[in-house]
Amino acid sequence: MRIVSGMRPTGKLHLGHYLGVLKNWIALQNDNDCRFFVADWHALSTSYEEKLNLRQLGRDLVKDWIAAGIDPERSTLFVQSAIKEHAELYVLLNMVTPLGWLERNPTYKDQLEQMRHKEIHTAGFLTYPVLQAADIILYGAEGVPIGEDQRPHLEITREIVRRFHHLFGCEIFKEPKEMLTPTSRLPGLDGRKMSKSYDNAIFLSDTTDEVWQKLRVAKTDPQRVRRNDPGDPDVCLVFDYHKALTDDATVQKIDADCRAGAIGCIDCKKICAASIERLLEPMRQRRADLDDDKIDAIVEAGNAAAKEEAGATMQRVNDAVFEISCHT
Incomplete structure (x- = not known):
């Protein structure tokens, strides 16, 4: 076609x-x-x-x-x-x-x-x-x-x-x-639509450090104050990133661990950053040849x-x- x-x-x-x-x-x-x-x-x-x-x-x-x-x-x-x-x-x-x-x-x-x-x-x-x-x-x-x-x-x-x-x-x-x-x-890193004009986007050309610095301060469940507090993945935008980029088995485990207070937001974000890296690193290598x-x-x-x-x-x-x- x-x-x-x-x-x-x-x-x-x-x-x-x-x-x-x-x-x-x-x-x-x-x-x-x-x-x-x-x-x-x-x-x-x-x-x-x-x-x-x-x-x-x-x-x-x-x-x-x-x-x-x-x-x-x-x-x-x-x-x-x-x-x-x-x-x-x-x-x-x-x-x-x-x-x-x-x-x-x-x-x-x-x-x-x-x-x-x-x-x-x-x-x-x-x-x-x-x-x-x-x-x-x-x-x-x-x-x-x-x-x-x-x-x-x-x-x-x-x-x-x-x-x-x-x-x-x-x-x-x-x-x-x-x-x-x-x-x-x-969503963008602040919960609004992802857009360069909102300064809330992870770009395909971002470095590893740029991705982490952006993701590190991304909004999570506002009701979760301490690491062992139970969370609600459905209101966490980082979980939206997981659903789009992380394998299904890990997504299910994060969902369960978050609700049980068994994983902290920083640890969750590190897993998310690794998922983004698996997508972006091959792009960086191809871009280097262009x-x-x-x-x-x-x-x-x-x-x-x-x-x-x-x-x-x-x-x-x-x-x-x-x-x-x-x-x-």
């Missing part, structure tokens, strides 16, 4: 990104034809005022992908802004996408509310789903791995495809299906492959739009 997905280069990736997205990508690349792209234009839709170095952030993002296990020999990795056909198709799709579809998008309304501290009442933010549609259908995506909150965007993509085909009489695009992924919502020149070479090869495919798609699109003819 052709799979297409992307990430915005707005900062370092953390454990939440790995569990919620990257772990799934790594599994998908084994049996599918995958296209993963750096969504740098999408980053501008909400972060245009932050003056981000998107070129370097894009390199760092790809470096994190490869360190985590994405294989550039099996997956095509490229940068959105390097493929101008994304913008070309975005313009054409905007011409035929009804404004009401975008204004009724529940994700748009939710994010306007959540990001009231930012000035995002822009055309780019409103038409974010149209650019997303262009990203997906340009490469004939059959499946798109998304979380539940992204389902409205993908439905807009399918509606745009149907409308384009109806208006121009050519069936050029596929209607992509969502691949709903069980998103592991790992420099900017190597990343640039990988991305340039991916850009070339993506541009060739995107160019062929846009030839058919332009034939349909400007000549009202279908070339299949």
